[in-house]
Amino acid sequence: MRHCGYLGGAEAMELNWSRWFRCESSFGLLLVPDQPGIFALAEELVAPEDSNARRMLAVFEIDEAEDIARSLGRLFLPSNPWRSRLLEGRCYVRYAVVADAQERKALALMLKNWLVSQMDAASQIFDHSRPQQRFRPEEPMQLYRSVSEKTVAERAVDKVTGTNSY
Numbered sequence: 001m002r003h004c005g006y007l008g009g010a011e012a013m014e015l016n017w018s019r020w021f022r023c024e025s026s027f028g029l030l031l032v033p034d035q036p037g038i039f040a041l042a043e044e045l046v047a048p049e050d051s052n053a054r055r056m057l058a059v060f061e062i063d064e065a066e067d068i069a070r071s072l073g074r075l076f077l078p079s080n081p082w083r084s085r086l087l088e089g090r091c092y093v094r095y096a097v098v099a100d101a102q103e104r105k106a107l108a109l110m111l112k113n114w115l116v117s118q119m120d121a122a123s124q125i126f127d128h129s130r131p132q133q134r135f136r137p138e139e140p141m142q143l144y145r146s147v148s149e150k151t152v153a154e155r156a157v158d159k160v161t162g163t164n165s166y
Helices: 070-075 083-088 100-124 152-161
Strands: 035-045 054-065 089-099
Touching: 035 100, 035 152, 054 070, 070 089, 083 152
Parallel strands: none
Antiparallel strands: 035 054, 035 089
């Protein structure tokens, strides 16, 4: 999730993401900044077998907020649909501060589209009847100009799924 590709302009949009940290309660979010940005929620699929192993996380939500700390804290309100999943599962969160509102919305949209495309690619393995859905931007977006601008992970996903979306 570190590299986001291109958005209309000539420069790459790199995000300075925080580390993944456990999202057990609103008290665990006390060190999250009161700044605008983007956050991602993920659930642990496989726990590491030893101390040197890495966790396997599946991202299930990406969103942008004027105040990251406040938005993440609201996830634990009784009326929030994510509350039970966060409390019952082994969920993690990470965030990136993005001050510019237009850039933040564009990046969040790009990441949401990426998430939907990954969900669609994975679901096609098991269910060929699910139609592909995409978030609609207010203006057209250019994701990539060439294959060389994709990350290694993105190229690997394209190879496995047989797609070359650029």
